[in-house]
Amino acid sequence: MSAPLRTLGRITGAPTRLVLLPGAHMNAADFVSAGFFSAITRRRLPLDLLAVDLDLAMISSGKALPALQEEILSPARAQGCRNLWLGGISLGGLLALCQQADSPGSVDGLCLLAPYPGSRLTADAIADAGGLAHWQPSAEQLADCE
Template sequence: MRPTNAAPLPPAPGLATRRAWLATGALVLLPLAGCVPPIRPVQDRMDRVLDLAQPGARARTLLVLLPGAYDTPQDFIREGFVVAVRERQLPVDLLLLDAHTGYYTSQQIVDRLLNEVVRPAREQGYARIWLVGISLGGYGSLLFTREHADLIDGAFVMAAFLGRRDLPAAIGQAGGLRTWDGQLDGADAHDLALWRWLRERALSPGPQRPPLWIGYGDDDRFVASNRLIAATLPPAQVLVTDGGHAWAPWRRLWDRFLDLRAW
């Protein structure tokens, strides 16, 4: 049952109308900031855009999209991420979060996702929840999955930022996650905990739950750290395209992920 303070569900437009709305960023069902300053304060409730597969009802599956450091939900709209889902007529709802850097620097991102997004989504009846994060959003998706793996059904991270580069460099020099000893003097404690968790997953036998998918461009500035994770995953869960840290490669990766129906 939808909570009484939730925004009313909108009527569903036709595909042509929906595409026109998305092209202009007009499909904003909940308030969003109008600009993207270098540093923005956290809000009492993260701003968001909700796009439903069907009018007046919720789908069984929710994909939660987390943007990069200075991106917003409107960027997902402008770059065609929502249209790509709707053109395929996929029975999934999309929640685009304005999870900007303020939620990370204040170390609130995991608790905010838990209490404002994931738990309420379960209470509203979603049977499956996937996190989809780009760059810093990939970092947030992994942080949440590490702490609350039982509450989500999967995560897809693209061109993930994975903290300071000293740790990935040390892991690479050690031969990868499976041969790294889990130590690095002076490493950031949060980054170290995340990489140790990734190492534990890599060393654990059998399929890992929830499943982790990763995608990146072969010229991305975070390609080295992303490859460390990719080397520990089943090949089917690794998507690679040409290009760098930019929207065009991310959109190609998104299209491929949608076509695979991984959720």
Template structure:
């Protein structure tokens, strides 16, 4: 069972607390979404953008993510499903994305699907990669949520040879903690994937979420973008532009 299918309400509440958001919308089938056709679309590459917990499907256009992408890649199409927090809480994000986005995209003839995730959407991108990485060309993770700071600290201590394995510690045996341990075990066990150049990471040096440096340590340095700033939309926009300048796709 993958990390998404076991994503617990307890962990969901923690995520919302960390990100400073309360409440979540109800889920729908199929997922509502916005679509943007590239000005020189060739129907071969699709970028699927996953929103943060406090954003909306319109946030990507509001902060010029779409126009910035098309300035560099005019042939790319974009789909933005309304993958809000409710899908994580109800444990059906992966199923809905597969049925409403990925499967139809493959049927339409798209050859490459890229994931772009911001904050909670970065977690969603990792979850989809963890499940079915061969289905995706790559992923751009902008300030992704990947668990509690204490968990990251325990993993770093263990990797440095200065502490016990968090995978064997009684501290992290609750189901929700095991979900993130499973995610990090997958990250650490898949060095070839994370060193392949298919995954990009960007974050601000004052971002309130943790785990970014730990994830960055698994990636090629050229695939990591660090900027000044915190967990804010204008910082995410700056990161996106810096990544686009590196020609990631």
């Protein structure tokens, strides 16, 4: 069994909760130093903000999203969180998109900041095909977790 996810933030019972996922080589404390938490306080927004630490090993192993669902998202719903949003920067944005794709309806919205779009190989294949509407992914491309 792996260690529980480490988070920063506080839950006050606000009607909306935003769970933030960091980019590669970032951690939850980077959201604090970037002013995310102080901006919520300064503006007196009715929003609970929770930043999650996800390391690259956990992401690469495929354990990050199941842990996020089990430890953060499902308990938030069980505690009565009415509006649950998932956000992320870069790789965290990609993970938020993957969570929504894997578990539709597990969150009510996404807040993506410069989301990592996936590997250049996949992006180039989509562009070469003339866009998503024309792209027919190969089995290898479908197996790529990005």
